[in-house]
Amino acid sequence: MDSNPDQNPIRGHARWSAEPGWLNTASHGLPPDVAYEAMTLAQESWRLGRTDMDEFHAAGERARATFGRLVGAPAETIMASGTTSALLAPFAAGLPVGGRVVVPEVEFTSNLFPWLVQQARGVEVVTVPVSKLVESIDERTTAVAFSLVQSADGTIAPEADIVAAARAYGARVYVDGTQACGWLPVDVTRYDLFVVSAYKWLMTPRGAAYGYVDPDLTERTLAHAANWYAGAPDGDPYYGPPLRLAAGARRFDTSPAWFCQVGAAPALEVVERIGVEHIRAHDVGLANRFLTGLGLPSGDSAIVAIEQSDAQARLSAAGIRFSARAGRTRLAFHVYNTEAEVDDAIRALTA
Known part of the structure; x- marks a missing residue:
């Protein structure tokens, strides 16, 4: 993901190997490397x-x-x-x-x-x-x-x-x-x-x-x-x-x-270890950066749903992963996400 630690200081507490563009934690989260490695070792012991x-x-x-x-x-x-x-x-x-x-x-x-x-x-x-x-x-x-x-x-x-x-x-x-x-x-x-x-x-x-x-x-x-x-x-x-x-x-x-x-x-x-209060500040901050970039009012949630008829086609073309729920496009922002990913999503929807 983004190599600049200033983009996401929370990631100093753990590492993730996710490719950029996963704005879909409301569907499922991505494992920190330490969790993936522990599970892999356990499966090897089973094998x-x-x-x-x-x-x-x-x-x-x-x-x-x-x-x-x-x-x-x-x-x-x-x-x-x-x-x-x-x-x-x-x-x-x-x-x-x-x-x-x-x-x-x-x-x-x-x-x-x-x-x-x-x-x-x-x-x-x-x-x-x-x-x-x-x-x-x-x-x-x-x-x-x-x-x-x-x-x-x-x-x-x-x-x-x-x-x-x-x-x-x-x-x-x-x-x-x-x-x-x-x-x-x-x-x-x-x-x-x-x-x-x-x-x-x-x-x-x-x-x-x-x-x-x-x-x-x-x-x-x-x-x-x-x-x-x-x-x-x-x-x-x-x-x-x-x-x-x-x-x-x-x-x-x-x-x-x-x-x-x-x-x-x-x-x-x-x-x-990171602390849920720190995670909230990071996640909601990214969500509000996204909403503001679209000219929408900021909110208090890490999950946002937008009504833009071509949003799903535009996001998919830009490699952004999201979900569609209740007739809207849903995006979710979490600890492994960066401002750069948010800006990519904004550009995809406003270009």
Whole structure:
């Protein structure tokens, strides 16, 4: 990428080998070299028959603890799985018959289908615009579920107002942080549940997902996907009864994709080392440079969506990688991106 360190001082904390033009982290992030190398070494050990299961487990626990530090929660409140929908499922199944959950209407389906499928057993699911979430929470509401940052266009939800409204009526707060965690600082202890697919802004391999569970919710929720890896860590996990689940959020773990955890641990540590506040300043700064260059108002998100009829053809011709979502062209700016890449995208759209 750009060889001038002044273009991106954040890159002094880690190295990436990406080709210029990847402005699509909202689809998936790019691994820091240290994560790619760790995963490659683990696969080589597997190929040669030198696999050490304890090392895989240790990598997973490193990742769990680091994720907890990034979101302000102790490791015993962190669960791990492969996808956000798998993490959400037992909590959706735990909604009472006759319960009412409020969800944004243009919500990514991994944080929508787990709730909608519960309608078959009598749970009411109400979908409203993000801007109407607060006023839609009332005494009938059991829970509110929303993405902290909307996938389609990068809109940051008014989470303080949503949380206040939910608490006023005793409703649970379930948050998907997939498009936020890694560039937007969060304190997950404000919520009952917070889940993240880490392969985007946290730059892990796909197949690593983490979540925070409030201890009270942990005790009140049945671990529907109970498995050997969710067992108590001080007992034999392999054979026979009785049921012996971990005491904390780990009871909601699913058996990990080992190589993903090997790559996840160093990737998460890179984010921690740089600092999420520094990443936000860098990412949002690049996003606003892009918007200003197009004559558009600046914003507060690392994700932008533009409505320009020929944008996709122009960006593709210039070698810029992006995504198309909800009828608009979506670009996302992260730690490995430089001002030079932003300027290339601006020129492609304005020349």
